[in-house]
Amino acid sequence: MASSGQRVVLITGCSSGIGLQIAVLLAKDEKKRYHVIATMRDLKKKDKLVEAAGEAYGKTLTLQPLDVCSDESVQQCINSVKDRHIDILINNAGIGLLGPIESISMEEMKKVFETNFFGVVRMIKEVMPDMKKRRSGHIVVMSSVMGLQGVVFNDVYTASKFAMEGFCESLAVQLLKFNVNVSLMEPGPVHTEFETKMMEDVAKMDYPGADADTVRYFKDVYMPSSMDIFEAMGQTPEDIAKCTKKVIEASRPRFRNLTNSLYTPIVALKYADETGGLSVNTFYNLLFNFGPLMHITMTILKCLTCSCLRRRTISPN
Ligand SMILES: NC(=O)c1ccc[n+]([C@@H]2O[C@H](COP(=O)([O-])OP(=O)(O)OC[C@H]3O[C@@H](n4cnc5c(N)ncnc54)[C@H](OP(=O)(O)O)[C@@H]3O)[C@@H](O)[C@H]2O)c1
Numbered sequence: 001m002a003s004s005g006q007r008v009v010l011i012t013g014c015s016s017g018i019g020l021q022i023a024v025l026l027a028k029d030e031k032k033r034y035h036v037i038a039t040m041r042d043l044k045k046k047d048k049l050v051e052a053a054g055e056a057y058g059k060t061l062t063l064q065p066l067d068v069c070s071d072e073s074v075q076q077c078i079n080s081v082k083d084r085h086i087d088i089l090i091n092n093a094g095i096g097l098l099g100p101i102e103s104i105s106m107e108e109m110k111k112v113f114e115t116n117f118f119g120v121v122r123m124i125k126e127v128m129p130d131m132k133k134r135r136s137g138h139i140v141v142m143s144s145v146m147g148l149q150g151v152v153f154n155d156v157y158t159a160s161k162f163a164m165e166g167f168c169e170s171l172a173v174q175l176l177k178f179n180v181n182v183s184l185m186e187p188g189p190v191h192t193e194f195e196t197k198m199m200e201d202v203a204k205m206d207y208p209g210a211d212a213d214t215v216r217y218f219k220d221v222y223m224p225s226s227m228d229i230f231e232a233m234g235q236t237p238e239d240i241a242k243c244t245k246k247v248i249e250a251s252r253p254r255f256r257n258l259t260n261s262l263y264t265p266i267v268a269l270k271y272a273d274e275t276g277g278l279s280v281n282t283f284y285n286l287l288f289n290f291g292p293l294m295h296i297t298m299t300i301l302k303c304l305t306c307s308c309l310r311r312r313t314i315s316p317n
């Protein structure tokens with residue numbers, strides 16, 4: 001249970017990756033300012049978190065089951081919190097989906113929205129009324145740079161993050177009146193199981209319904225570029241956890257938080273040309289016309305982006 005003065009932080013999707021690192025970083029806060037309720041849909045996956053939390057487990061970090069796709073699970077979890085009092089809600093749970101849309105069933109697409117969009121909405125609906133009553137709280141949502149800029153062959157995942165951005169942008173205005181802050185974290189690529197799971201899914205895919213050209217563009221053009229980008233621009237989940245801690249500790253938390261400044265010019269493209277032509281044509285050329293050049297650029301970038309040279313919009317350090 002949280003002791004007086006501690007802020008109660010509830011985080012979704014803590015079995016791995018970014019959620020796990022945020023939970024551990026906050027639970028190990030030197031001044032013990034946080035009581036972390038780390039949640040995951042399957043408690044059988046708790047070992048990695050428990051090990052990483054070390055002595056904080058059972059003290060500043062407790063575990064609860066929570067599936068963001070289930071009304072019942074969400075209600076049970078929030079009801080189990082003393083007085084339903086949550087100071088900071090971190091909506092981290094999410095799934096990816098990659099590939100030509102012809103090969104992806106409607107069921108798979110709906111699952112992405114059910115988790116990445118409705119999962120967050122479900123959490124916010126359950127927690128927000130108490131925050132509004134108390135005139136205090138902070139809702140953090142793990143969006144993505146893909147919530148700001150579409151990326152080829154990530155159509156459905158990107159759409160789910162765009163939906164989240166629109167939802168939060170609208171809600172943030174109302175909640176400010178109740179002294180409740182909303183913040184979006186917008187990482188670029190991060191080295192977690194997310195990446196591994198997607199690569200495994202892609203390897204298993206046999207692309208039913210997609211024509212041979214599309215499959216070739218996906219496998220032979222997009223995938224190698226994507227791997228180059230991950231290699232050159234990828235952050236660690238620890239980086240994102242540090243950025244998130246900064247955001248929740250700010251006296252006036254920012255609404256948008258790009259965690260990787262290498263993406264700032266990419267996102268700026270769409271605002272530089274209201275017709276959208278600049279960003280669509282730039283990404284088209286990068287992928288289909290300048291593939292080899294892009295590979296070289298990413299290789300150079302990889303050499304240049306050691307932590308001493310890289311400047312980030314929200315620096316994790
Ligand atoms: N990695 C990246 O490149 C990247 C970039 C930008 C944004 N993000 C976002 O960052 C967030 C965390 O991703 P990650 O990179 O840390 O990936 P990850 O290691 O795969 O973690 C995702 C977490 O979400 C959980 N989850 C999935 N469905 C759930 C559900 N229905 N209920 C509760 N938990 C559920 C997973 O639990 P299980 O173990 O049970 O599956 C896992 O704990 C996601 O929202 C993702 O979209 C990731």
